[in-house]
Structure formats: C-alpha cells, structure tokens
Amino acid sequence: MSGCYAAFDVGGTKTALLLADRRANRLGLLRESTSPETPEAVSYRDGRAHLGVARHMVSLLRSALLEADCPSLLGIGIGAAGPVDGGDMRNPPNVGATGEDRPDRPGPLYVPLVDPLREAFGAPILLRNDCRAAVLGEVFFGVGRAVPDKDGLFLAYVTLSTGFGAGVWDGGHLVTGKDGNAGEVGHLLVREGGLPCGCGNRGCAEAYCSGSGIVRNARARLQEANASDDARYGVVLRQLALEEACAEGVVPADDGGSLGRYVTPSRVFEAAEAGDPLAVAVIDEAVRAAGIAFAGLANACDPDVVSVGGGVALAHPELLPRIDAEMRRHLNVRPPQVQLTSLGEDAVLYGALVLAQQAAEGRVGPSVGS
Ligand SMILES: [Zn+2]
Incomplete structure (x- = not known):
C-alpha cells in the first residue's frame, strides 16, 4: 500500500470520515457529531468564521491516519452541507447556528474547510456540496458501478432529509452551474405564499x-387545530408529542404551540399511519411537493434514474412510489426510474472518496468551491 484517501461527509449534525486505499478498500470509518465545540466567531472575509468544524476534522483525520498506519495521504474529498462558497460553507443553516449572536461582527458566518485541512496535511483537496458529492458516489459506487462508460449515464441523486436537494450527472460530467449550486430543487416553488x-x-x-x-x-397545523370541525384532527399527533415531552421530563401545556416543540418527523409519520387526519394531510402535502420538485428536476435534466437518499427517504421508502406517481402527473419527458439509493447513508462519503481521488489526480482547480 502506498498511501490513502480521506473522504469527509460534513452534515449539520454528523461528520463522517472514510479512509480508503488506492483500490477504494475501507481502512477506517469514523462517525461523530459535527464539531463538539461551541461555535466561536472570529473576523473572516466579510463576516465571521466558525473554526471548530475544521479543527475537529483535522483531529479526526490525524487519529484515523495513525490507526490505519497510513504512510501518506494522497488526497482529501469533502461533501459538505451547503451552501458552499469557495473553500468554505457559508451561512449553513444547521452548523454554528447555536453560536452566540455577535451584533458587533455582522455579516455572514463562514465555516472554513479547505484551507485549514490543506494547512494541516498539505494534501490536495476537493470540496463540493453534499448532493453534488452524492451523485458522484452513485456514478462510481452505486447505480453506475458496473457501467464502464460513464459518458452514457444520466443520473440524478436527490436527498430527502433535514433539507431537500439534488445533484445531476449528465452523460460524463457533473452539472455544477456557475457557482456550483445547480440542483437546488428544494427551492422550486410549489405553493405561492405558502409555508x-x-x-x-x-x-x-x-x-x-x-x-x-x-x-x-x-x-x-397543530396551532390551528382548534378551528377544525374534525374532532380527530391532530389528536394522535398531540398525544405522541405529549409522550415525547414526558420522555424529556417536561409537561407542556396542552395547546398546539407548546406541544409543537415536541413534534418530530417520525412522530408525524407515526400519527399518519394511525390515521390522524392532520398528520395524513402533512404527509400528503410532502408527497405532492416532492413530486412536483422531482418533475421539475426531470423536466429540466431528463435523467434515466433518480436515486433517492437522505434520512427521511431511507426511513420511509414507502413514500417513493407515491412521489413517483405525483411526479408523473407533471412530466413532459419520458419518466425516469425513481429508486432508493443502494449506498444507504454513505452516498455522500463515497462521493467524497471520488473527490479525493480526483484531487490526487490533480483535478483541483475547477472543482474547489463548487
Ligand atoms: Zn426555499
């Protein structure tokens, strides 16, 4: 063995690191909470920087390299929760949001990733938004694994998780857009003046x-539930939220606003399965919105396959046939095949491994910052 690659998946809550050899054999895998440090803000670019995330990544990689006894690091690939700006994350909604508000230092909050890792390891690095990384994972390790001619592949990867976005591989290349933000299908309008x-x-x-x-x-909807004529409306969800609160040792007031804090996605699915009309309506709306966005993606990019990952989709694969049916109502192209990713929660990590390999091959310039 003559060196190894490091692949990072930096999410809002979890950071994963995969160490692999030249043949992509796994040498080590670590999953930890994203930066246990309290975000600290230092002046940076036109705003502030949270340095804890990169510091944590450096220490993870140092221990993984020691553990795997890897003599040299060939390249580093990072798939990070967006938005990505240059070598940094910029105002990521779920990272650093708990930091102290600093009115004395207004401006965006950056999470520098590329520079601190390059300084620490001196290895070539590529960074991309996580959905763009994940579609690379599909091309080389998932749907496209057994297809030698990547130029003949037309794939989209959609993540249905805390957020909702896509990455597209179009006949041999990753669709990036001018700033690397192509695929933001989560922000297609599905209801004028909606939520x-x-x-x-x-x-x-x-x-x-x-x-x-x-x-x-x-x-x-819980806050408006009192106005409903249906006596069953929201009853199960309120009960489940109450259970959630009690498990945390809290007894909230039995009103929509107080209980709402204890609603989680899995509780909404549970209530919908039990037939709660409020929860059923929420899931129906989710399916409709996803179907419209999938159709927007398919109409714009015409992929053969839409591979779906992310926590919500992996926990509720039963949504996919419903989303597929809704998508087909809005299509003007031959329908793509909608399927659950075979890479499970590792799609971004495998994509980051492809980025690490590309970085080592010297394809650094055009990809950093997208
Ligand atoms: Zn939006």
Whole structure:
C-alpha cells in the first residue's frame, strides 16, 4: 500500500470520515457529531468564521491516519452541507447556528474547510456540496458501478432529509452551474405564499417535504387545530408529542404551540399511519411537493434514474412510489426510474472518496468551491 484517501461527509449534525486505499478498500470509518465545540466567531472575509468544524476534522483525520498506519495521504474529498462558497460553507443553516449572536461582527458566518485541512496535511483537496458529492458516489459506487462508460449515464441523486436537494450527472460530467449550486430543487416553488422556507422565501418544496418542513407544517397545523370541525384532527399527533415531552421530563401545556416543540418527523409519520387526519394531510402535502420538485428536476435534466437518499427517504421508502406517481402527473419527458439509493447513508462519503481521488489526480482547480 502506498498511501490513502480521506473522504469527509460534513452534515449539520454528523461528520463522517472514510479512509480508503488506492483500490477504494475501507481502512477506517469514523462517525461523530459535527464539531463538539461551541461555535466561536472570529473576523473572516466579510463576516465571521466558525473554526471548530475544521479543527475537529483535522483531529479526526490525524487519529484515523495513525490507526490505519497510513504512510501518506494522497488526497482529501469533502461533501459538505451547503451552501458552499469557495473553500468554505457559508451561512449553513444547521452548523454554528447555536453560536452566540455577535451584533458587533455582522455579516455572514463562514465555516472554513479547505484551507485549514490543506494547512494541516498539505494534501490536495476537493470540496463540493453534499448532493453534488452524492451523485458522484452513485456514478462510481452505486447505480453506475458496473457501467464502464460513464459518458452514457444520466443520473440524478436527490436527498430527502433535514433539507431537500439534488445533484445531476449528465452523460460524463457533473452539472455544477456557475457557482456550483445547480440542483437546488428544494427551492422550486410549489405553493405561492405558502409555508416559510429556510431560504427566506415562501412555498418552496423543501418547506413541505424535508424533515424540517414536515415538522414545521405539522406545528403550524397543530396551532390551528382548534378551528377544525374534525374532532380527530391532530389528536394522535398531540398525544405522541405529549409522550415525547414526558420522555424529556417536561409537561407542556396542552395547546398546539407548546406541544409543537415536541413534534418530530417520525412522530408525524407515526400519527399518519394511525390515521390522524392532520398528520395524513402533512404527509400528503410532502408527497405532492416532492413530486412536483422531482418533475421539475426531470423536466429540466431528463435523467434515466433518480436515486433517492437522505434520512427521511431511507426511513420511509414507502413514500417513493407515491412521489413517483405525483411526479408523473407533471412530466413532459419520458419518466425516469425513481429508486432508493443502494449506498444507504454513505452516498455522500463515497462521493467524497471520488473527490479525493480526483484531487490526487490533480483535478483541483475547477472543482474547489463548487
Ligand atoms: Zn426555499
């Protein structure tokens, strides 16, 4: 063995590191919470920087290299929760958000990734948004694994998790767009003036079908539940939220607002399975929004296969045939095959491994920052 690759999946809550040899054999795998450090803000670019995430990645990689007894690091690939800007994450909604607000240092919050890792290891690095990384994982290790001619592959990868986004591989190349942000299908408009989205707009698909959207929709409906004529409306979900609260040792007031804090995506699915009309409506809306966004993606990019991953999809694969049916109602292209990813929760990691290999081959320039 003459060296190894490091692949990172940096999510809002979890960071995973895969160490692999030249033949992509696994030498080590670590999963930890993303930066256990409290975000600290130092002046950086036109705003502030949270350095803890990269510091944590450096220490993870140092221990993994020691453990695997790897003599040299050939390349590092990073798939990171977006948005990605240059070698950094910029205002990632779930990273550093718990940090102290610093009115004395206004501006965006950056999470530098590439520079600190390059300084620590001196290895070539490629960084991409996690969905763009994941579609590379599909091309080389998933759907396209047995296909030698990658130029003949037309694939999309969609993540249905805390957020909702896509990556597209179009006949031999990754679709990136001018800033590397192509595939933001979560922000396709599905309802004018609809629910607020994390991006600042209203009525985006993500506001209905991501894990956070499902929760937000259920909370909003719980607060309005008293106005419903249906006596069963929201009853099961309220009960489940109450159980969730009690498990945390809290007894909230039995009103929609207080209980809403204890609603989780899995509780909404559980209530829908039990026939709670509120939860059923939330899941129906999620399916409709996802179907419209899948159709937007298919109409724009015409893939053969849409591979679906992410926590919500992996936990609820029964959603896929429903999303597929909704998608087909809005298509003007031959329907793609919609299927669950075979890479499970590792799609981004495998994509990051491809990035590490590309970095080692010297394809650094055009990919950093996208
Ligand atoms: Zn949005």
